[in-house]
Amino acid sequence: MLEYIPYGKTGYFNQLVTDFLAEHPQIRPFYTYSPVHPDFAAAIQARQNFDTPRTALVAALEAQYAALESVKAVKDNIAALLQPTTFTVCTAHQPNIFTGYLYFAYKILQTIKLCTTLKQEFPQHNFVPVYYMGSEDADLEELGSIYLDGKTLTWNTPQQGAVGRMQPEGLEVMLAEIKKGLGYAPHAEELMALLQKAYLEHKNIQEATLYLVDALFGRFGLVVLVPDSPALKRLYLPVIKDELFHQASHAIVNDTLEKLTTHYKMQANPREINLFYLQDGMRERIVQEGDQWKVLHTSLTFTAASLEAELEAHPERFSPNVILRGMFQETILPNIAFIGGGGEIAYWLELQQLFAHYKVPFPILLLRNSLLLTDEVSRQRMHKLGITTAELFKTTEDIVNDYVKQHTNASLVLKDEYAAIEHLFDALEEKARSIDITLVATTGSERKKALKSIGKLEHKFLRAEKKKFAWQTDQIRQIKNKLFPAGSLQERKENLLPWYAAEGPAFFDRVLAAITPVTDQFTVLDVPNE
Template sequence: MLEYIPYGKTGYFNQLVTDFLAEQPQIRPFYTYSPVHPDFAAAMQARQKFDTPRAALVAALEQQYEALEPTKAVQDNISALLQPTTFTVCTAHQPNIFTGYLYFAYKILQTIKLCANLKAQYPQHNFVPVYYMGSEDADIEELGSIYLDGKTLTWNTAQQGAVGRMQPEGLETLLADVKKALGYAPHADELMTLLQKTYLEHQNIQTATLYLVHALFGRYGLVVLVPDNAALKRLYLPVIKDELFHQTSFGIVNNTLEQLSVHYKVQANPREINLFYLQDGMRERIVQEGDQWKVLHTPLTFTAASLEAELEAHPEKFSPNVILRGMFQETILPNIAFIGGGGEIAYWLELQQLFAHYQVPFPVLLLRNSLLLVDEQSRQRMTKLGITTTELFKTTEDIVNDYVKQHTNASLVLKDEYAAIDQLFDVLEAKAKSIDVTLMATTASERKKALKSVGKLEHKFLRAEKKKFAWQTDQIRQLKNKLFPAGSLQERKENFMPWYAAEGPAFLDRVLAAINPVTDQFTVLDCDSCD
């Protein structure tokens, strides 16, 4: 069963996201195409005017895929990228261990689904789904943990720098924990075999993640792009040089932020130089001090000449931060649409003028699909309690209170009593005014006290009545904890593995079928075999 709820009615998405989807006038100037009725034909036309480095891109991808088992759908898509009639749809995410969160899979499946839909709409073109791996991210605290079976499992490693370059040492312990959590689910053994090959037979996290994502999604033709690549970064040298020597992006993005921040909280602030210096075990900011460029927290220092020489010899050592990463992606890919979460959309809205300055086409921005998977036991509880899907998105206490008020025989809402107090104090205020106008303030103060006392009684009545519904309130709390772990959206906490262990590849097929690539609706999907 599928149900849909507008994002704005879930209570889990901020104003920027809902305004973006609604195309509100205060946010509409910051992106090029409608996120709910996008003009893909216009995006393709704009992209065709840009000189995408297709041959270099394909050469880099073929090299990345050399060690992987060939998959015809992927090989065909990589070859198709040489043709000017082929475009990409891209999503991006860091190489979280074990893929991190459920929405990792959702983003990729949405990218795949959109490409299929576009091919049906524009059969004269080809559309290739791309997962751009944010392998240079250094946030190991975020990327090194997963939530499984009600527990947070953390990879204890002392390695530093880009997570993609880290060696997957010490993950044997986590693999044992994962195996225990998955138990004897029908597809647990095949999943564990895949995970062991992923993390015990690859030299670093980015090659391991490439292997895992290819194994899971290669049959759909998904192409994985690892941007930590000298040949690919060489294609971005003009922008990197401009950033190092002129700091162009700082002024342009700050100008956008002045306008955007009038209405919304800023997602990412630009620095004077929006590049890191990257080596194994280290990713540090580059700063300019006078006529020298320094790598923070290291003894590395460059003159203009030595910095340019380093850049020409080792472009892979220069890593764009969030301000420059998106334009790097759009420079090397023939991309027409980018699928991202709310946080990603927020920082992309800062970048349109930067793209215009460098004459790089700005893609269609689409909010990633959000899904809630409802297992059979939870659906049965909902039916028994009479709780609708929309009601699920309320806070636990609101659901409990609404349930008790709906099913009690007592009058818990003291509307008549509030009205009676207001009526009484209206009379008293009139009398106070006729006796001494200064008494009106005292009377108003007493009115507030009386209403507050009634409110306290109302709260105590409800609390007492809840005790009569102890079983039902306990069921409601269990339901919410199951579907909204730690008070969060399921997709932002849970990992895909329990569902995959239960259903195998069919799980991904079913989610793919449920996805609507261009939508302003949250999806609720019943998951009968996932208990």
């Protein structure tokens, strides 16, 4: 069974996201295509007019996949990218260990589903789903933990720099914890074997992630692109050089940012140079000081000539930050649509003018699907209590309070009493005004105290009444903790491993069937008991 709730009514999405989906006039100028009724034909046309480096792209992908025994669907899709009638739909995500959060799978499955839908709409074209791995991200604190069985498991490693380049040493400890957490679920054994092969038999995290994602999603034809590649970075050298020597992006994006920040709090701020210098164990910003370029927190410095020589010899050492990453992706892929979360959409909205400056087609931006997976036990409890799915999105205390107010025989909301106080003090204020105008302020102060006292009584009445509903309120808390762990959306906290251990590949098929590639609705999906 499926239920849908508008994103704006869940309370878990900010104003920027809801305005983006509503195509609010104050945000609409910052993206090219409607996110709910996108013109795919126009996006395809724009991409056809751009010279995508297909031969170099396919050669780089074939090199990345050389050590993998990929299924035919993946090989066919890589080969198809040589054809001018083939386009990609892309999602991007860092190589979180053990896949990180549930929404990692949702983004990929939505990308796959959209390609299937587009093929039906445009049979003369081919559409390849791509997972662009943000392997140069250095935020180990974010990428190195998973939440499983009510606990946060963390990879303790002293390594620094790009997480994708880190060696997967010390992960045996986490694997043992995961095995314990998955228990004897029907598919736990095969999943553990897959995780051990991925993380214990590959030299770094990006290769482990490539193997794991290919093993999980390869049957759908998903192509994984690892941008940490000399061949792919070479395709972006004109922009990298321009950034280092002319720094155009800073002024362009700042101009957009000034307009956006009058309405929204934005999270990505451009720097003078939006590039990092990347080596194993190190990822540091590049800054220009006079006629020299320095790598912060290191002794590395370059002149214009030595910097140009470094670029030509080692393009892989230059890593675009969030401002330049999207355009790198769109330069090397024949991409027409990008699927991202709210945070990603926010920074993409800063980039349209930068794309125009470099004459790169701006893709259709689509908000990724959000899903809540509900289990049978929780559904039975909700039915017994008479709680709807939409109500679950309120805070636990609001749900409990509403339940008690609906089912109590006592009058807990003191509306009449508030009205009586207001009426009494209106009369007292009138009397005060006739005696001495200075007494009006004193009367007003006493009114506030009286209303505050009524509020305290109302709170105490509710608290006392809750005790009569102890069983029901406990059930509500259990449901809420199960479906919204730590008060968060399930997809932003839980890992997919226990779901996959319970159902195996059928879990992805179930989610894939529930996904709507283009939507402004949050999806609630019933799944079998774990």
